[in-house]
Amino acid sequence: MKHLQLALAGALVASLAVPAFAGKSDDTLNWATDKEIAVIDPYFSVTRELVIMGQMGWDGLVLFNSETGEFDPLLAKSWTWDGNMAVEFKLREDVVFHDGSTFDADDVVYTVNFLLNEENGVPAASIYNWMKSAEKIDDYTVRIELNDPSPLAFSYLSNEISIMPAGHYDNAPTGADGSKDYSSVAPVGTGPYMVADSQTGKSILWKRNDAYFEGGPKGTPEIGNIRYRTISESNTQLAELLTGGLDWIWDVPKEQALRMEESGQVSVVNEKTLRISYMAFDVDGDSGQDFFTDKRVRQAVSHAINREAIATELVGPASTVIHSACHPDQFGCTQDVKQYDYDPDKARALLAEAGYPAGFEFDLYGYRQREFTEAVIGDLAAVGIRANLNWMQYGSLLDLTHKGKTPINHMTWGSGSVPDVGAITPHFFSGGADDPAKDPRTAEALARGDTSVDSAVRKEAYAEALGIIAEEAYWLPMFTYAKYYAFSKDLNFTPTSDEIPRFFEATWN
Amino acid sequence: MGECHLTFLKQNGLDTVIAFFIKRLVTALLVVLTVSAMTFSMTFLTGDPAIAVAGENATQADIVRIREYYGYDRPIPVQFMSWLGRAAQGDFGQSLYLNQPVSIEIFARLKTTMTLGLSALIFALVLAIPLGVVAAIRPNSLLDRFALTVAVVGQAMPSFWFALTMMLWFGINWRILPVSGTDTWAHFVMPSIALGYFITPGVMRLTRAGMLEVLRSDYIRTARAKGASGFSILFKHALRNAIIPVVSLAAVQFGFMLGGSIVIETIFAVNGLGFLAWESIQRADLPMMQAIVLVLSVFYIMLTFLADVLNAWLDPRIRIS
Numbered sequence: 001m002k003h004l005q006l007a008l009a010g011a012l013v014a015s016l017a018v019p020a021f022a023g024k025s026d027d028t029l030n031w032a033t034d035k036e037i038a039v040i041d042p043y044f045s046v047t048r049e050l051v052i053m054g055q056m057g058w059d060g061l062v063l064f065n066s067e068t069g070e071f072d073p074l075l076a077k078s079w080t081w082d083g084n085m086a087v088e089f090k091l092r093e094d095v096v097f098h099d100g101s102t103f104d105a106d107d108v109v110y111t112v113n114f115l116l117n118e119e120n121g122v123p124a125a126s127i128y129n130w131m132k133s134a135e136k137i138d139d140y141t142v143r144i145e146l147n148d149p150s151p152l153a154f155s156y157l158s159n160e161i162s163i164m165p166a167g168h169y170d171n172a173p174t175g176a177d178g179s180k181d182y183s184s185v186a187p188v189g190t191g192p193y194m195v196a197d198s199q200t201g202k203s204i205l206w207k208r209n210d211a212y213f214e215g216g217p218k219g220t221p222e223i224g225n226i227r228y229r230t231i232s233e234s235n236t237q238l239a240e241l242l243t244g245g246l247d248w249i250w251d252v253p254k255e256q257a258l259r260m261e262e263s264g265q266v267s268v269v270n271e272k273t274l275r276i277s278y279m280a281f282d283v284d285g286d287s288g289q290d291f292f293t294d295k296r297v298r299q300a301v302s303h304a305i306n307r308e309a310i311a312t313e314l315v316g317p318a319s320t321v322i323h324s325a326c327h328p329d330q331f332g333c334t335q336d337v338k339q340y341d342y343d344p345d346k347a348r349a350l351l352a353e354a355g356y357p358a359g360f361e362f363d364l365y366g367y368r369q370r371e372f373t374e375a376v377i378g379d380l381a382a383v384g385i386r387a388n389l390n391w392m393q394y395g396s397l398l399d400l401t402h403k404g405k406t407p408i409n410h411m412t413w414g415s416g417s418v419p420d421v422g423a424i425t426p427h428f429f430s431g432g433a434d435d436p437a438k439d440p441r442t443a444e445a446l447a448r449g450d451t452s453v454d455s456a457v458r459k460e461a462y463a464e465a466l467g468i469i470a471e472e473a474y475w476l477p478m479f480t481y482a483k484y485y486a487f488s489k490d491l492n493f494t495p496t497s498d499e500i501p502r503f504f505e506a507t508w509n
Numbered sequence: 510m511g512e513c514h515l516t517f518l519k520q521n522g523l524d525t526v527i528a529f530f531i532k533r534l535v536t537a538l539l540v541v542l543t544v545s546a547m548t549f550s551m552t553f554l555t556g557d558p559a560i561a562v563a564g565e566n567a568t569q570a571d572i573v574r575i576r577e578y579y580g581y582d583r584p585i586p587v588q589f590m591s592w593l594g595r596a597a598q599g600d601f602g603q604s605l606y607l608n609q610p611v612s613i614e615i616f617a618r619l620k621t622t623m624t625l626g627l628s629a630l631i632f633a634l635v636l637a638i639p640l641g642v643v644a645a646i647r648p649n650s651l652l653d654r655f656a657l658t659v660a661v662v663g664q665a666m667p668s669f670w671f672a673l674t675m676m677l678w679f680g681i682n683w684r685i686l687p688v689s690g691t692d693t694w695a696h697f698v699m700p701s702i703a704l705g706y707f708i709t710p711g712v713m714r715l716t717r718a719g720m721l722e723v724l725r726s727d728y729i730r731t732a733r734a735k736g737a738s739g740f741s742i743l744f745k746h747a748l749r750n751a752i753i754p755v756v757s758l759a760a761v762q763f764g765f766m767l768g769g770s771i772v773i774e775t776i777f778a779v780n781g782l783g784f785l786a787w788e789s790i791q792r793a794d795l796p797m798m799q800a801i802v803l804v805l806s807v808f809y810i811m812l813t814f815l816a817d818v819l820n821a822w823l824d825p826r827i828r829i830s
Contacts, residue, residue, distance in 0.1 A: 038606070039607070039608050045608075123571070125570070126570075200614070201607065201780055202691075202780045232784065232787065232788065235673055236778055394561070395560040395561030398560045402560075402569075
């Protein structure tokens with residue numbers, strides 16, 4: 001009887017054994033995030049995951065090299081600027097799409113024209129509306145005209161503008177309301193991986209494109225299959241990583257990352273990102289709590305917060321304190337501006353000078369990583385400023401911010417992975433809804449930087465704007481974000497600060 | 510019992526029965542309408558939906574474009590009536606995130622959630638009913654205490670903690686069950702137990718109470734006097750009657766599990782309706798959120814209605830009250 005029970009238990013265990021999907025053994029890199037992906041098209045799914053998979057399935061004309069800070073040729077072999085308003089690309093002649101068709105100038109022209117046609121309703125217009133037109137010069141030469149001088153053009157060409165085969169969207173199905181459903185067109189690109197299977201909201205399997213051209217900056221893909229899975233719960237992601245169901249995860253909470261690092265079961269890396277944390281003051285007093293209309297109060301708050309401690313103790317070793325309203329890795333982001341060191345005594349003195357020797361009470365708003373904001377509140381309390389925390393969803397908070405109802409909001413900005421000041425500072429200080437000060441001096445300087453392709457002119461203009469922002473303490477730039485990555489010991493993977501994991505470069509150890 | 514029903518119908522007339530059903534049906538429809546209006550309004554309380562849809566890093570121009578494109582600039586009552594009219598025809602619109610018809614996606618996910626809900630219910634009934642019966646046969650015995658412990662633990666333990674503990678032992682330490690996903694039936698084992706265990710206490714206590722009451726009744730005493738076997742008394746006579754309220758409770762709990770599986774589906778990456786609801790809230794997919802709440806409410810209300818009807822059929826006194 002005992003033997004029978006043992007045999008039954010053994011059979012049960014065998015029948016329930018975890019199927020071996022993952023890893024080196026079956027040449028499949030399994031990675032997961034919490035996002036459901038239904039649309040596999042880089043233009044009609046504006047998610048980070050599609051930016052990542054976009055780089056796997058499609059190529060742009062150029063590719064940003066995070067090591068050199070320059071743009072490498074990808075589908076283009078070379079390019080020549082014609083003044084500030086046009087650029088001519090010579091294209092590679094050895095590229096084929098996943099469906100076997102040959103890549104040439106018609107595909108680039110088709111893609112640009114599709115994007116520029118407003119009727120197609122491609123979201124995130126800012127990534128393409130800097131282009132005026134694309135013209136075929138010959139089979140492998142294309143000229144792109146610009147609407148205005150656009151220093152971010154190559155950043156968009158690298159991360160956002162994926163080249164589709166000519167006619168790609170022409171046979172898109174028509175939806176119930178009569179409009180074309182471009183998002184459901186089967187994905188076809190030139191990238192190092194192609195879609196082999198997709199289950200809405202569950203997983204997407206990519207297989208290696210063995211016909212991928214050689215000698216490009218993406219290299220030759222080595223891993224056979226890459227499978228994306230949606231797993232919402234971070235504990236579940238960790239469990240899958242530990243049991244071999246996954247090979248790669250990110251956004252691991254710090255405590256868990258440190259514990260995993262100690263266990264030695266997986267590789268753990270903390271890598272900086274282009275996202276920054278900042279506090280924006282209600283400079284004009286629209287919120288009804290007018291403490292922050294006084295520059296001395298804004299400076300007092302800036303001196304009261306121990307940003308260094310938050311960055312190192314809470315965010316991670318790759319995080320750094322910043323002093324300008326941008327990320328130090330972005331082009332034009334000088335840190336040579338007025339700096340506010342952690343100095344509670346100075347904060348108290350400034351408060352007394354401003355007429356608040358006993359401090360005051362106000363409403364502080366935040367939406368992301370509550371523990372960071374709570375640390376800020378603790379520091380403010382130490383100098384007598386009592387902050388009431390209002391924790392909200394991003395959309396609701398932004399709505400209030402635009403209405404001017406937030407005395408201080410603790411926010412973040414990721415710049416869409418664009419390594420240029422043009423992707424952050426002009427958004428906040430050119431007089432728009434997110435501008436806390438609407439200072440015409442910053443708007444003018446930023447406009448100069450945004451409309452020039454001369455690096456020196458741009459640097460000077462941005463430095464001027466950043467100097468004003470720091471001097472007036474319109475913002476308190478806090479720190480750069482850092483992400484914890486955890487991945488299988490079998491995987492050879494290097495993270496990059498633009499938060500676009502290059503799985504096509506990964507190999508097995 | 511059938512004869513009793515007939516007698517009741519003759520005494521009270523068919524009109525009473527129809528009036529009862531109509532009253533309950535109208536109440537159910539009013540609840541559905543109220544729930545849908547509340548759901549629709551609440552999604553606007555959290556601020557401008559256009560900002561939520563546009564997401565982080567969106568420019569002001571993007572937000573304005575989205576507001577106009579989706580018609581969020583129209584008055585809320587106008588938007589509600591337009592939505593209600595389409596919803597009545599089964600058209601819940603297009604998911605803002607998944608970019609496909611909401612009704613198709615909900616139907617696809619409902620199958621997974623139903624599978625999970627049913628297997629959880631079966632687990633709960635298989636565990637709870639025998640425990641309830643055993644506890645009733647030997648009240649205040651060691652067995653009864655054990656059953657009580659199971660009930661108290663099930664009620665007190667947060668389901669997410671129970672789920673993660675199971676995952677730790679069965680998934681990570683012993684590696685006998687897959688941690689997450691829905692690829693095979695083995696993937697449903699842990700989620701079903703985690704979901705089903707939560708309703709076990711209620712079913713068990715109700716079975717126990719029902720059995721205790723029935724076992725003390727005259728007809729059981731008569732059956733014993735007539736020399737019926739213990740097994741026959743327990744299962745043929747007692748349990749059949751004691752289980753009546755359990756059936757209606759199970760129907761209601763099934764509805765609860767369909768809606769309440771959000772945590773379990775999220776933990777075990779079960780691609781069902783609860784998970785979809787959670788994700789839709791995260792990404793401000795308004796048409797999807799509104800439709801899920803409505804569909805789940807309709808299910809819950811339908812099951813409650815069925816439970817009412819079932820109870821009324823089984824116990825004519827309810828129809829009078």
